[in-house]
Amino acid sequence: MNPKTGKRTLRAGYAPSTIAHNLTVVHGFYAFHQPFGRGSLINPVPASAARRAALAHRSPLEVRQQHRRAWLRPKVPVRHPRSVPDGQWDELFAQMSSRRPRRGWPIWPPTWRRTDCRWRECRSGGPAGASPAR
Structure with a gap:
């Protein structure tokens, strides 16, 4: 980590947040074009049924359900905001x-x-x- 800027050092390959964003964009692209019959009939990025069920509208009084990440989805670390001392x-x-x-x-x-x-x-x-x- 750079002590002056607070940025992490670059590593080989893509960051997990970049991979997750790319998968979201590709999934959204196919989900948008699927009802119109354009392109592939099958979305190459699988959707997690457990996640969809967990994110469905529920009462705020109910306990939140835990769900697993979907296949291909990396674990994205929690990023804390950077600021200037x-x-x-x-x-x-x-x-x-x-x-x-x-x-x-x-x-x-x-x-x-x-x-x-x-x-x-x-x-x-x-x-x-x-x-x-x-």
Whole structure:
């Protein structure tokens, strides 16, 4: 992992999220054209009946059912949002040579999530600092 940007290092092959997205697009393409009788009669990407049943509309009071991933679907890791630490903000402002770029800069960062505060603390204006409403 790159300590400056927080991005993971590239690995050989495609990422699981890329594979899952590709399978979703191909499945949607065939599902769209199938009722019109265009193209193949069989969708090459199998749909999971258990997933379809688990995602069907249910009462919010019912317990959610667990379902297995469909065949060919990789396990996609949970991605946490990246953000810029306060030390890197200070470094960035120190490198700006004039006041002109600094004028527009404070408009954008408040819309981004800060690393040193949790979302609930920010919303309540808690001890971590700035709230997103400012």
